[in-house]
Amino acid sequence: MELPGVGNPRTVRDLAAFVQSYHPKLVFLSETRQSEEQMQQLRWRLGLKGCLARSCVGRSGGVALFWEESLIVNLVTISDKAIDVSVQECPASPVWRITFIYGEPRVQDRHLTWEFMKRIKFRDSNPWVMMGDFNETMWQFEHFSETKRGERQMEAFRDALGFCEFHDVGFSGLPWTYDNKQFGRRNVRVRLDRVVATEAWSKLFEHASVEHLVSPCSDHCPVLLRLGPTEQRTDSRKIFRYEIMWERELELGDVVLAAWDNVSTKSDLGSIASTLKGVMCSLQEWSREKFGSVRRKLKELRDQLALLQSQSDDASRKKAKETVDEMNEMLYREEMMWLQRSRVSWLKEGDRNTKYFHQKAVWRSRKNRIRRLKANNGQWCDDPKQMAAMAQDFFKSMYTRDDNVDPEVLKQYLPERVSRDMNEKLCMEFSDEEIGNALFQIGPLKAPGPDGFPARFFQRNWGMMKEDIIRAVKEFFSTGSMPDEVRQRRWRRSPVRKG
Numbered sequence: 001m002e003l004p005g006v007g008n009p010r011t012v013r014d015l016a017a018f019v020q021s022y023h024p025k026l027v028f029l030s031e032t033r034q035s036e037e038q039m040q041q042l043r044w045r046l047g048l049k050g051c052l053a054r055s056c057v058g059r060s061g062g063v064a065l066f067w068e069e070s071l072i073v074n075l076v077t078i079s080d081k082a083i084d085v086s087v088q089e090c091p092a093s094p095v096w097r098i099t100f101i102y103g104e105p106r107v108q109d110r111h112l113t114w115e116f117m118k119r120i121k122f123r124d125s126n127p128w129v130m131m132g133d134f135n136e137t138m139w140q141f142e143h144f145s146e147t148k149r150g151e152r153q154m155e156a157f158r159d160a161l162g163f164c165e166f167h168d169v170g171f172s173g174l175p176w177t178y179d180n181k182q183f184g185r186r187n188v189r190v191r192l193d194r195v196v197a198t199e200a201w202s203k204l205f206e207h208a209s210v211e212h213l214v215s216p217c218s219d220h221c222p223v224l225l226r227l228g229p230t231e232q233r234t235d236s237r238k239i240f241r242y243e244i245m246w247e248r249e250l251e252l253g254d255v256v257l258a259a260w261d262n263v264s265t266k267s268d269l270g271s272i273a274s275t276l277k278g279v280m281c282s283l284q285e286w287s288r289e290k291f292g293s294v295r296r297k298l299k300e301l302r303d304q305l306a307l308l309q310s311q312s313d314d315a316s317r318k319k320a321k322e323t324v325d326e327m328n329e330m331l332y333r334e335e336m337m338w339l340q341r342s343r344v345s346w347l348k349e350g351d352r353n354t355k356y357f358h359q360k361a362v363w364r365s366r367k368n369r370i371r372r373l374k375a376n377n378g379q380w381c382d383d384p385k386q387m388a389a390m391a392q393d394f395f396k397s398m399y400t401r402d403d404n405v406d407p408e409v410l411k412q413y414l415p416e417r418v419s420r421d422m423n424e425k426l427c428m429e430f431s432d433e434e435i436g437n438a439l440f441q442i443g444p445l446k447a448p449g450p451d452g453f454p455a456r457f458f459q460r461n462w463g464m465m466k467e468d469i470i471r472a473v474k475e476f477f478s479t480g481s482m483p484d485e486v487r488q489r490r491w492r493r494s495p496v497r498k499g
Contacts, residue, residue: 011217012045013331016338017298018213018222019046025068028083030102030133032062039064054080063102076124082116086126096204097126103135103192107153110136114160121164127201130166131225133177133193138168144176144189166196169225173212174310177221183314193223214306216324216331240284241452244445245336246291247460255286256461266468268475270483275468276451294333301327340445340454430477435470436462 019027027048032039039053039062048066050073056062057080065083067073072088076097084099099120103113113134136157143149161167177193180186195210202208205227213222246252259282263275301323308320372382373390381387418426444456458465476482 008217010328010331011215012042013328013335014215014217016045017331017334018215019048020334020338021295021299022224024224025071026073026087026098027066028100028132029064029066030062030081030100031060032056032064033059034062034064042066052078052083052085054078054083060105061102063100065100077120079116081113082120082132084120084123086124094204095126096201097124097128099128099130099132101130101132101134103133105135107150110153111156114156117160118163127198127204128164128166129169129195129197129201129225130164131193131195131223133220135192137191138194142176142191145187146185147188149190161196164196165198167199167202169195169197169202169208169210171195171210171212171223174214174221174306177212177223179219179309181219181317183317187312193220195223195225214302214309216301216305216327240280241448242280242283242454242457243287243291243337244340244456245294245333246283246287248333248336249290253461255282257464258282260461260464267471268481268483269472272469272472273451273483276453280452291333294330294337298327298330298334301330429474432466432470435473436466 015027015029018024027046029039032053033056034042035055036053040051042064043049043051043066046066049069050067050071051064052075053064054062061080063081063083065085070089072091074086076084076086076099078084081102081104082099084097086095086097088095101113101117104110113136117130134157137143137149137154138158138161139154140149140151171194176189176191178188178190180188182188193212197208207226207228209226211224211226213224215222256279259279260275262278263271266272266275305320305323305327308316308323311317370387372380373387374380375390381390439455439458439462442455442459444459445454448454458469
């Protein structure tokens with residue numbers, strides 16, 4: 001994937017959304033206007049460990065390449081306007097070459113780009129593909145403006161492509177990749193970005209395709225290169241959860257209050273669990289009407305923006321600006337979703353922290369995915385049903401009482417840790433303050449239970465729920481009775497008293 005630079009937080013959010021939507025293994029940024037150090041930090045935000053970058057010169061230029069750690073990437077050459085690498089998906093797969101390029105922006109300097117392309121041709125003999133912003137078109141029909149483009153400069157570009165034995169891979173989407181966003185006669189739209197390849201590369205990737213995407217934050221279209229058919233992702237079923245992005249709506253508190261008060265009796269943990277289930281159902285219905293799917297809405301807005309940008313009338317261009325504003329709000333909401341899934345113990349919104357919580361969320365997701373388990377006979381198993389049975393048998397065996405062990409014998413060798421005085425203090429009834437303190441000691445965004453509520457939900461609504469929850473907790477500790485619907489929950493913290 002090739003995208004324009006990342007000079008502001010909105011562009012970074014849009015970039016992160018692209019990475020999450022399309023899961024590219026290589027991401028190239030041109031005209032970053034950032035330092036190499038800043039680009040190294042951005043890789044954490046994207047969840048892509050590999051990174052090569054060159055700093056901008058003054059307020060212009062700068063390139064960066066990020067890649068997934070599963071790839072084998074070796075540098076061929078790098079400059080302030082190009083990154084040339086060889087790539088392997090695994091040690092047994094074929095090696096191919098890809099050059100990401102940013103062409104000279106000034107016409108009088110563009111010959112330097114063509115000379116560079118010719119010069120690096122012989123540095124690697126593997127199947128070769130090149131993509132990026134060449135700052136030039138091949139043909140006049142790729143230039144949409146009242147003024148014509150110079151024939152000589154386009155011919156020089158075609159000569160360079162011919163020397164390198166490149167052909168245009170083609171594209172789908174908008175017929176241009178650059179739009180100066182001006183109205184009327186001042187509007188200029190040009191296909192400056194493209195993917196070109198040698199015949200050997202095209203034979204290696206017969207199903208490769210190129211798509212011009214749309215961005216609300218740049219005058220260039222992101223360019224997506226797919227090497228083959230889209231992979232089908234099989235995700236496990238996910239619970240519906242409380243989303244902190246809902247807190248941007250003032251009516252959230254009214255929805256929670258109405259659902260909470262809908263149950264008059266909340267005397268024990270069982271009734272609390274039932275009430276919370278009703279609250280989640282109300283929130284789910286409200287969210288479906290108010291928010292819908294953020295990612296689905298983003299896709300709809302991108303499609304709408306692409307359609308509007310294909311129109312040249314002023315009304316469509318004004319509507320496109322409104323769509324851009326709506327997309328920015330959706331991108332911000334998605335950023336909050338990533339913050340929540342990172343499960344950090346603090347909440348600070350803004351791009352300066354996103355590189356951390358995005359890294360945490362992406363890597364946590366990868367770490368938590370169990371791909372295979374080793375059986376007692378030494379054989380590896382990757383079947384989901386068999387792995388579930390293996391895990392159940394393992395923990396059942398671990399926590400089953402061993403009748404060959406006498407607890408009374410073991411007690412003889414264990415020193416006394418709790419005195420009678422300490423035990424009396426520990427058995428005292430918990431105070432309201434201790435129960436409240438236990439709740440607020442939980443990280444607000446730590447993993448929610450099966451009901452989907454993180455500690456932040458209870459902390460935020462403590463004034464409303466305080467009396468009911470404290471009464472239910474005390475009832476449990478006095479009776480020792482836990483209803484079945486509560487046993488299935490993962491209660492993460494109980495009040496703790498120091499002895």
